[in-house]
Amino acid sequence: MKFAGKTDNYAATQNACNLCSPLGAALVFKGVSNCVPLLHGSQGCSTYIRRYMISHFKEPMDIACSNFGEHTAIFGGGANIKLAIDNIRSQYSPELIGIATTCLSETIGDDVPMFIRSYKEECEDKENLPALVHVSTPSYQGTHMQGFHGAVRALVETLAEAAETGDKPLLNLFPGMVSPSDLRLLKEIAADFGMEPVLIPDYSDTLNGPLWTEYQRIPEGGTTIEAIKSTGGAAASLECGMILAGEPETAGTWLDKKFSVPAHRIGLPIGIRETDKMMDILAEVSGNPIPDKYLGQRGRLLDAMVDGHKHLNGVKAALFGEEDLVAGLAAFCSEIGVIPALCATGGGAGRFEKTIKSVVPERIHRKMEIMEDVDFVTIEKALEKTGVDLLIGHSKGYAMSRRLKTPLLRVGFPVHDRVNGSRTLHLGYRGAQQLFDRIVNKIIEIKQDRSDVGYTYM
């Protein structure tokens, strides 16, 4: 839940730095195979959320809604949700319908679990019934990240069983809200350790797929329901996100409690240290040594860092966006010698400052501004004073970047003014390599542009 009082000075929000909860939930449901997300509320929310995610991922994104009218808003949405489920089934025959609420159905206090129970009871063809998973996502209690993690937990809580494991040890991977390219990378890493990863969510194909040769009712890909069921029998869970780790109950802790699947919790593996941590855990859990491939990647990354380091002397950056992403980026920046002079988020979990301080060396703390639960107007005001060389964050920082004449390096979500939002790599040694190259090149570019001579030999 967010703190009351947006900032020191303002009650309202101007140019928010966070999105709303059902968006996060819908994204998670897009990472499940043969699933249709359904928002319980009026149609505007699902249309806005669809449009918003589509402009980032540039992929089909079907999200249904139960379409409240004035009458429904007064008398409740029980009939609508049942009708919506029926119609989704007749058009898409999904295996799972992921139901998230909007502020409207939350405000009127619809009892969705009860609606689901009665739908199941009244249903005539019980054997064909898709799984129905519900998560409560009022946006006046949290951001898109609460919606995201809530949906991950709901999937596990609703579906996980004490399953038998196959030949390969299973690894539950809860990656957080990262890009399709990041998800692909995580799967590859787990497989290289000889493990069978169950990624929740896995939208690497559904939201970054090839052209179709045949019509796909629901875009192919995503974690199967079978796989989600099997999470109860996994060898371990790996949950990414330090802010998330402060939540009392997550998918990882729930599986630990219920099925004694040990939960390992790290930050988003951005940069050397956190990726190293992930490698160590995977080696331990799988019983296999870190594959040479990764030692090679790590070596090359370090080599590049040593070589490129000269360009980063005294460089200051402002990082903004989702809490865990900013924490990961802050850690990475300090590794490469960039001062994360300002770290800001629209999220309000209440653990941001402490987390940031834990990943940045102490001597930098006093040069840093850490802002939680803020909007862009507040961030911009702070930056006018601080002054940085580079902004690292999502597209909504562009207006600020333009006014401050400070370049913006686009990462995270949403990126709707570049074409590669879904392909940006942030995680692992390879992600770090790409981030590093982009940051250094940007700095070189700035110096080059500002030089009177126009050196090309740098």
Place this chain on the structure above:
Amino acid sequence: MAEAAKDLSTEKVTLDNLDPEEVKARIMAKYPPKVARKRSKQFVINKVGEDGKTPVINANVRTVPGLMGQRGCCYAGCKGVVLGPTRDIINITHGPIGCGFYSWLTRRNQTDPESTPDGHNFMTYCFSTDMQDEEIIFGGEKKLKQAIQEAYDNFKPKAIAVFSTCPVGLIGDDVHSVCREMKEKLGINVFGFSCEGYKGVSQSAGHHIANNGIFKHVVGLDDTIKEGKYRINLLGEYNIGGDAFEIERIFDKCGITQVATYSGNSSIDAFANSHTADLNCIMCHRSINYVAEMMETKFGVPWIKVNFIGAHATAKSLRKIAQYFGEQELIDKVEEVIAEELPEVEAACAEVRPRTEGKRAMLFVGGSRAHHYQELFGELGMKTLSAGYEFGHRDDYEGRKVLPDIKVDADSRNIEELTIEKDPERFNPRISEERKAELEKAGFAFNDYDGMMPEMPDGAMVIDDLSQWETDQLIKIFKPDLFCAGIKEKYTVQKHGIPLKQLHSYDYGGPYAGFKGAINFYHEIDRMVNSRVWEYMKAPWDKNPELAATYACD
């Protein structure tokens, strides 16, 4: 496509060599019976009879839960569409954060702040009360007041507007009384809109609410008469991709003065004295006809329907305006401008047309664009197989002649209809009864819009509120050469190897209005339908012969 001869009821109409009735039946068969019954009435095979009579289409009805449509909500229509493009009003969204965030600079309305002395432009900002638990439980009026005060303190705007989202209506905040109070306190215009998303069935309800609000709170506040001989307002033009700039350019050339545009490139000052114009010209009938009707009743300004999409439609609209004023000087000037502009347009068209001739398009967008853009495709020799609106009403399909027959359902009944009366001092009929009769006799239509269907060929499928699943079926069955819709549909359609032209945002291109816009559009469509990228869809090693048009719906 075998064109069916008109009014030969014995002859079977075909569409792209298929039987449209059968296509429809197949699609409907997939729905549960009740849904199929409802959708059938919104899915009509066109047939134009005498006097432009067409089959009845059901429109402006609630989307069935679970069908993924294109529509947005009432708030989106009010805040996003009608008031969003006005640069110098601070728009505050009263509600949780998402609604405001998603409507933050996501439409491509361009504006020119330099053209008003204060240079105010708040379009790049997103103001929201960002309601939290506390406000949902105890009410949000206090926070709203603070938000208005803050916006005022920071920006000193001329006006502040407040837009309510769904939860606001339920917790019972009285935004109007807050606005009144703050108006008094701050001494600037502050007004609110009860445009909760669940009202009405689409953006359309929000348009109506916005029209009412502007009319009540802004129109008529400034009686200064702007200089100019032929003074008009352009209504329902939102300056996507710079369309309004192109139209302004043409008007300037013709010596026509624009008092206000609703609401592309607009300022609140222009709305305030828009009632001093002598003619209202409507582009998008759906979103703005209410203001025109009210202005006529109260101030005596007549309205006509115009269309500046398509070079010939542009010429026709200019001639219509000149005919209304009836001054030879203007009539000549308009002809001169048309003669000057058209050759370049025609040359561009002639160059492109051999590559676009005979290509087949589908258009599903908005409440007027699906109609207007058929003009441009016609100029390119392209055929429209199927078209429909996202939030149009029956009159936008069949023409205003059906207005008396439209049944008002529960969803529309609660949208306020203002009762407007003649202004005792300021009512001034701009044109005498005799002159009006004379013009009408010559075929000039006041207050009329014929709708989309009378201009479409027989057999074409007219589909209201098309769903995503139906989109997929149409694509599979017809494999059109081009599909026109918005960003939500874009990437699905393109997965099938068919280009999609975004007609909301123009794919970041434009302008497409007027003469220069037409040229832009020709080139853009040529590039899209003839791009080499589609050739690579089939990898060289992929030898499977392409499946013949499969007919099954799944």
